[in-house]
Amino acid sequence: MAATDGERSGRPGGLVLGLLTDPDLPAELAEQLAAELPELLAEHLDDQVPWQIRVGCERFDLADEQQILAVAHQRRAREGWDLVVCLTDLPRRSGLRPILAEANLTDRVALASLPAFGARRLYQRFRDMVIGLVAELAAASLDGGRPGHRPASRGMPPIRRVVPSDGSVDVRFVLPGVRGQVRLLAGMVRANRPWRLITGLSGSLAAALAAGAFAVVTSDIWLLADSLGPLRLAVATGFSVGAMVAWLIIDHELWERPGGRVARDRARLFNTATVLTVALGVGCLYVALLVATLAAAWFLVTGQLLGQTLRHPIGWPEYVTIAWLASSIATVGGALGSGLESDQAVRAAAYGYRQQERRGQDPTTD
Numbered sequence: 001m002a003a004t005d006g007e008r009s010g011r012p013g014g015l016v017l018g019l020l021t022d023p024d025l026p027a028e029l030a031e032q033l034a035a036e037l038p039e040l041l042a043e044h045l046d047d048q049v050p051w052q053i054r055v056g057c058e059r060f061d062l063a064d065e066q067q068i069l070a071v072a073h074q075r076r077a078r079e080g081w082d083l084v085v086c087l088t089d090l091p092r093r094s095g096l097r098p099i100l101a102e103a104n105l106t107d108r109v110a111l112a113s114l115p116a117f118g119a120r121r122l123y124q125r126f127r128d129m130v131i132g133l134v135a136e137l138a139a140a141s142l143d144g145g146r147p148g149h150r151p152a153s154r155g156m157p158p159i160r161r162v163v164p165s166d167g168s169v170d171v172r173f174v175l176p177g178v179r180g181q182v183r184l185l186a187g188m189v190r191a192n193r194p195w196r197l198i199t200g201l202s203g204s205l206a207a208a209l210a211a212g213a214f215a216v217v218t219s220d221i222w223l224l225a226d227s228l229g230p231l232r233l234a235v236a237t238g239f240s241v242g243a244m245v246a247w248l249i250i251d252h253e254l255w256e257r258p259g260g261r262v263a264r265d266r267a268r269l270f271n272t273a274t275v276l277t278v279a280l281g282v283g284c285l286y287v288a289l290l291v292a293t294l295a296a297a298w299f300l301v302t303g304q305l306l307g308q309t310l311r312h313p314i315g316w317p318e319y320v321t322i323a324w325l326a327s328s329i330a331t332v333g334g335a336l337g338s339g340l341e342s343d344q345a346v347r348a349a350a351y352g353y354r355q356q357e358r359r360g361q362d363p364t365t366d
Contacts, residue, residue: 003234014050017041017134018081020058020072026087026114030055037130045129054081069102069169072109083137084109085130089191091115091184094174096108096265098184100159101133102172108137110252115187116175122190136171189280198288199283201346202245203242209284212293212330216322217300219309224245226318226327233324237286240328244282244335249274252346282331289330294323307324 017037019030056079072084092099092113100117103110110133117125147330161175169324175183198205215221228236249255255276256267301322303314310318 002194007273013250014052015082015138016052016054016080017056017132018056018076018084019074019076019087020056020084021087022055023059025053025193027057029114029123030087032123033130040127040131041134045135047153051337052285054079058086062250067102068111069109073104073107076107076109082108083134084112085133085137087114088112089114091188091269093184093266094164094172096181097160097174097176098180099350100173100175101129102169102212103133103162105137105139105170110137115191116180116184116275117182119186119190122187144167145221185269185273185276186268188269189276191276194277194280195284197278198285201285201334201337204334204337205285208289208330208334209292210335212289212326213296215326215329216293216297221325221329222301222306222309222322225321228321228325233321233328236325236328240331240335241279241282241286243286244331245275245278247335248278248282248346254278254346285331285334286327286331289334290327291322293330294319295323297326 003103008267019034021027023028034053037053041051042049055154056075058075068086072086073083086109088111098116099113101110112129112133116121133243148224154231158176160176162172162174164172174180184218207253210344227235256270298317301319306318307314326342
């Protein structure tokens with residue numbers, strides 16, 4: 001006969017909490033949290049109950065988001081866990097309100113959506129949410145504990161706790177207002193890890209470095225850079241970055257068209273996240289190119305040769321303007337080089353695990 005919650009909380013083994021996650025970033029966060037979670041749960045909930053943490057990785061089915069909790073319930077029964085908290089990097093919404101987390105208290109399973117945590121203090125917010133969800137799920141088991149810890153209590157914007165009328169879950173935590181929408185979008189971009197574009201697009205990087213090296217040692221570029229003011233150089237930067245962003249999105253079909261299984265507002269959300277992800281990734285690439293071209297210009301072009309060409313005293317400002325213009329040229333070269341990349345490689349560099357899977361690409365393949 002299965003033990004009840006009260007019996008479990010009194011047994012030497014204590015309560016067993018399963019953290020069931022999507023691969024990639026959610027799994028990394030769960031592994032990091034597992035080491036300190038028993039002490040945190042004892043501190044915030046009940047120091048008389050020994051806590052055991054189990055971490056599992058599950059490729060949740062995207063066809064029906066509600067099935068994630070059903071899978072968690074089955075896994076809990078199969079593994080003999082007392083409680084299960086799932087973590088996915090799939091963005092979820094109720095209408096237009098981002099869903100932070102939801103729980104079935106009877107089944108003792110909960111689901112948290114990583115993008116709704118935003119881009120800053122991700123681990124701290126995830127940690128506090130897990131503690132709050134465990135407090136919800138284990139309230140009946142912690143008779144002598146300190147219930148009442150809520151996910152909205154620390155480090156988050158105002159969170160609305162609602163009971164859905166459709167009965168799909170017992171309780172849901174949503175982020176209301178424009179601030180919640182912005183936090184969801186920032187979290188989606190963070191989950192995509194835009195900085196991976198630097199190393200993920202080897203063809204673009206090689207083409208950009210080649211174009212930058214050529215520009216740095218070309219005297220016509222020196223004269224042109226010296227004649228341009230900061231405003232025109234900034235415009236050149238914006239044009240080059242925008243051109244590479246547009247090229248990557250259009251050439252590799254990253255733009256999502258509404259229709260069929262994707263609603264218009266959902267497509268708008270994903271497209272905005274894609275543009276921001278690619279723009280930040282290209283921005284990181286541009287900064288890396290600027291540093292590389294500045295170092296190359298300082299090493300390869302002597303002040304005497306540069307002074308003879310420009311016909312005025314030479315200092316750091318001249319080297320910076322040359323590197324600035326060379327980086328813009330190199331970025332355009334990188335955009336052309338991205339045409340050599342496969343669609344799969346670009347999506348792997350631009351998207352997180354869930355975005356790749358949602359676009360029909362297996363993230364586990366190379």
